[in-house]
Structure formats: structure tokens, C-alpha cells
Amino acid sequence: MSGVSRVAGRVARVLTACGRGLVQAAVSQFAGVPLLVGSLLSIVFLPLGLGVLTAPVLLRGTRAFADTQRRWAREWSGVPIASPYRPLPRIEPGPAGRVELCRQLVRDPATWRDLLWLLLNVPVGALLGVLPAALLVNGLGGILVAPFLVALTTAHHLYWTLNIPLGALCLTAVIAAAPLIVKGHALFCSALLAPGRGQLSARVDSLTDSRTQVVDASAAELRRIERDLHDGAQARLVALGMNIGLAEQLIKHDPEAASALMVEAREHSGQALSDLRDLVRGIHPPVLAERGLDGAVRALAMSMPFPVDVRIELPGRPEAPVESAVYFAVAEALTNAAKHSGASRAWAQLSHDHGRLVAIVGDDGIGGVCPTAGGGLAGVERRLAAFDGVLVVTSPVGGPTIITMELPCALSSPKT
The missing domain is CATH 1.20.5 (Single alpha-helices involved in coiled-coils or other helix-helix interfaces)
Structure with a gap:
């Protein structure tokens, strides 16, 4: 029974590798080609403003497709591929926000590595994807079909006779190399999709x-x-x-x-x-320790000289250092708005999504805010950088000013 089990296991591995290879070949053509062409056209037409709507969608789709390939490489072949993407801040709706998102995506070197991978994966993915199934079909045809054709027909007798050893060779090759071929495609993806030196x-x-x-x-x-x-x-x-x-x-x-x-x-x-x-x-403000980030930000908003709309959706509490960093960041943004913007109202939003805490502070003031060395926002940027966070300021002249802060963190259980 052990011998039968080993044979059955080997057959299952070969068939699985062939199936995975065909999936790789299909997606490289029917998903990779449209994403590549659409992304390149969107980037080309960005200066004309025509690609502002499509570029973020297609480039994010390319990232999702590349992440799927990373997951397949890890799960199918044991090849881990780290994600090289810079964290993208959450952008407010509107033309200015979409332009900023396009700028962030185009400036990321990982975007261009993804596009190069899409281009090379069209032939490489098709070749390595179809090869295991092609070897299996040729091997089975040479072993199972060619002997009957040799016995039943006289035409092309030599041709079918030669197919028997060729089929045996193909079948031996696919049994030995099918999983390795799939792993070879994973290593090819790793060379382009992993973070560069x-x-x-x-x-x-x-x-x-x-x-x-x-x-x-x-x-x-x-x-x-x-x-x-x-x-x-x-x-x-x-x-x-x-x-x-x-x-x-x-x-x-x-x-x-x-x-x-x-x-x-x-x-x-x-x-x-x-x-x-x-x-x-x-x-460390006592209100932060007693009432958490939600209550501390609301108390901060009430102390401002103008109305501040607060919307907080946090299902738990961040760790104390992260909580303190976000609180002081929001406090600095609101204080700057009160001192320099001439705003009549402001707003603060806090949310947590996919392991990232996002804080957005905006005002309807005169705009023109730019972080300068030694300024308060530069200090906020340094404080967030300690937690691998980012700060993005969108502040056209005339307003509004929108400051987006995002950093990875986990939240405690609401019961805790």
C-alpha cells in the first residue's frame, strides 16, 4: 500500500503542477496584458489629465495582481517574496487628491518593476506555464496512443514508432520536473517583484x-x-x-x-x-491615559477657538506610544490651523483599516501650508517615522488644507 500511496502522491503532485502552470499561463495573458497596456497608456496620458482617473485603478490592480503572484509563489513553491511597496496615504476625494495619489504611485520604483515584470511575464509565464501540461500530454500520447496506432495503421509507421520513446522521455521529464518548472516561474517572479537592492x-x-x-x-x-x-x-x-x-x-x-x-x-x-x-x-496628557485616543481628541477639539467636526471609528485602542504620537500629531495640526490658517472650521477623522491607523485633519483656511525644517509638521513627520508612518500635506493656495497621517499599528480588543 505504501508503494501505491507514493505513486498516487507523485501523480497528484504532477497533475497539481500542470494545473498551476496552466493557471499561470492564462493569467499572464488574460490579466497581465490588459493591465500592462492600460497602465502604460494611463501613465502616458497623465500630463494631459486623461490618465488621472484610470492610472490609480490600473496601477493598484497591477499591485494586487503582483501580490497574488507573491502569494502563489509562497504557497505553491515555498518561495517567499517580500512586498516592496511604499505605504500610500489615504487621499481625500477630489481632483487634487487623485493627482497626489498618481504622483505617489508613479514615483514609487516598485511600480516600474511591476510593469517590467508584466512585460516579461507574458512570454515567460506562457512558456513555463504550458510546458508541464505539454510534456504530460505528449508523454501520455506517446505511451498510450502511439502503440495502438503502430499496430493498427501502416501509414507513418516509423513516425508513431518514434513517438513511443519520445513519449516515455516526456513523461519521465514531467514526473521529475513539473514542480521544479512551477518553482522556476516563482523564482523568476521573485527576481523582479522582490525589493531591489x-x-x-x-x-x-x-x-x-x-x-x-x-x-x-x-x-x-x-x-x-x-x-x-x-x-x-x-x-x-x-x-x-x-x-x-x-x-x-x-x-x-x-x-x-x-x-x-x-x-x-x-x-x-x-x-x-x-x-x-x-x-x-x-x-503624556492625563486625558489620553484616562479616556483613550477617542476621548482625548474630542477634548482637544472642544478646546479649539473654532468648531471642529470629529469622526472617530476605532474598534479598540492602539499601543500607548502610538496613541501618544497620533494625539500630539493631531494636536499640532489643529494648533497650526488655529494660529495660521484663518479657518472658520476644521475637522478630524480617525479610522483603522487593514492594520493601519489613519488620521486626517483638515481646515477651510487660506492654505499654502508646506512642512519646513524645524517646523511643527516636520516634528510630526519625525515622530510618525519612528513608527514607520507617513505624513502627506495637501494645501493649495486658497485652501482647504488636508493633512493625512498614516501608520501601521494593531488595536487592542474592545473588551480589553
Whole structure:
């Protein structure tokens, strides 16, 4: 029975490989060719504005098709292919948003590698996909059909006779090599669809740069906390101790002066406590710890000098560092709108989809916002980069300004 099982298993593997090869061949022609032609035409017509509507759809379709090939390579042949795509921010509806999305897609080197793969996969996918099935059909024809034709016909007798050893050779080849041929196609896909060395190097440089910026920002934050403690709470506590000491000396000889010093000491203690509370709010706002990101953003919106529409759809809570980063990012965006935009209203949206937290802050102000080195938005960008997040600003002159922040994160269970 074990021998029969091994034979049955080998036959199943060969038939499975042939079927998978035919699927690869079919999709390379009937899905790859339309995607390639449509994507290239859309990119060509982008300067005329004609490709703005079709380019995002077709290029995203190309990515989905390439991701399917990556999944097949992993599941069918054990060839893992990492995804090389840069994270795309969620773009607001409208012409400006679609133009920004097209720009992001076209600037991504992975887009052009996908298109090159589509082009080369037309012949390679067809050849490697059909080859196992062709070998199987020729092998079975040579072994099962050719002997009957040799016995029953006299015409082309030599031709059918030669087909018998040729069929045996083809059948041997397909039994030995069918899964390897499918794996060869997976390796071909890996060569083009995996992140290139330049992309990996750029990714390492980006992570190194973001880590350096985060370390520098953390050091600057520690210095600020030290300075605030030294100049604020510490100074008040020293004055408090001196007043209490003087009051101890005067309480027997001059009770009125001692009482005045104690009143002043009580004022210093209240001011020191207020300074400490302000310092703690700057590190991690208590409302964020108590009410979560949802409640903290709503409280922040209520403190703005103009109406802020808030829409939050979070089925759980992010991890504390991510929660803090998003809160301060939203706070910076709203504060900038209040100070510089001249807006009459603003809005804030938070959502979580496919493992990514998206925060969108907009206002109806004068627009023209551009992140500058050392500015608040540049600091937000550094803060998000520590979590592999991105920030995109869409702010034409005349408004509106839309700031989109997106970073990968998991949410806790609502029960938790």
C-alpha cells in the first residue's frame, strides 16, 4: 500500500503542477496584458489629465495582481517574496487628491518593476506555464496512443514508432520536473517583484535617519523637561522651603510675619503643582491615559477657538506610544490651523483599516501650508517615522488644507 500511496502522491503532485502552470499561463495573458497596456497608456496620458482617473485603478490592480503572484509563489513553491511597496496615504476625494495619489504611485520604483515584470511575464509565464501540461500530454500520447496506432495503421509507421520513446522521455521529464518548472516561474517572479537592492539600501538609510532623528528629538525633549523642572517647579519648591524655614524662626517672635510667609508658601506650592501638571501634560496628557485616543481628541477639539467636526471609528485602542504620537500629531495640526490658517472650521477623522491607523485633519483656511525644517509638521513627520508612518500635506493656495497621517499599528480588543 505504501508503494501505491507514493505513486498516487507523485501523480497528484504532477497533475497539481500542470494545473498551476496552466493557471499561470492564462493569467499572464488574460490579466497581465490588459493591465500592462492600460497602465502604460494611463501613465502616458497623465500630463494631459486623461490618465488621472484610470492610472490609480490600473496601477493598484497591477499591485494586487503582483501580490497574488507573491502569494502563489509562497504557497505553491515555498518561495517567499517580500512586498516592496511604499505605504500610500489615504487621499481625500477630489481632483487634487487623485493627482497626489498618481504622483505617489508613479514615483514609487516598485511600480516600474511591476510593469517590467508584466512585460516579461507574458512570454515567460506562457512558456513555463504550458510546458508541464505539454510534456504530460505528449508523454501520455506517446505511451498510450502511439502503440495502438503502430499496430493498427501502416501509414507513418516509423513516425508513431518514434513517438513511443519520445513519449516515455516526456513523461519521465514531467514526473521529475513539473514542480521544479512551477518553482522556476516563482523564482523568476521573485527576481523582479522582490525589493531591489537599491530599495533595501534606501529603506535602511531611511530607518537609520529616522532613528537618529528620534534619538535627537528624545534628547531635546529630555533637556526641555530638565529646563522646565529647573526653572519652574524646582525654583518654586526652593522658595517654598525658604519661606517655611523663615516662618519657623519668626513664629514665636512675629506670628503675623510668619503667617504671611506661610500664605506665600502655600501659593508657591500651588504654583509648583500647576507647573508639574503642565509638564506632565506635555509628556503624556492625563486625558489620553484616562479616556483613550477617542476621548482625548474630542477634548482637544472642544478646546479649539473654532468648531471642529470629529469622526472617530476605532474598534479598540492602539499601543500607548502610538496613541501618544497620533494625539500630539493631531494636536499640532489643529494648533497650526488655529494660529495660521484663518479657518472658520476644521475637522478630524480617525479610522483603522487593514492594520493601519489613519488620521486626517483638515481646515477651510487660506492654505499654502508646506512642512519646513524645524517646523511643527516636520516634528510630526519625525515622530510618525519612528513608527514607520507617513505624513502627506495637501494645501493649495486658497485652501482647504488636508493633512493625512498614516501608520501601521494593531488595536487592542474592545473588551480589553
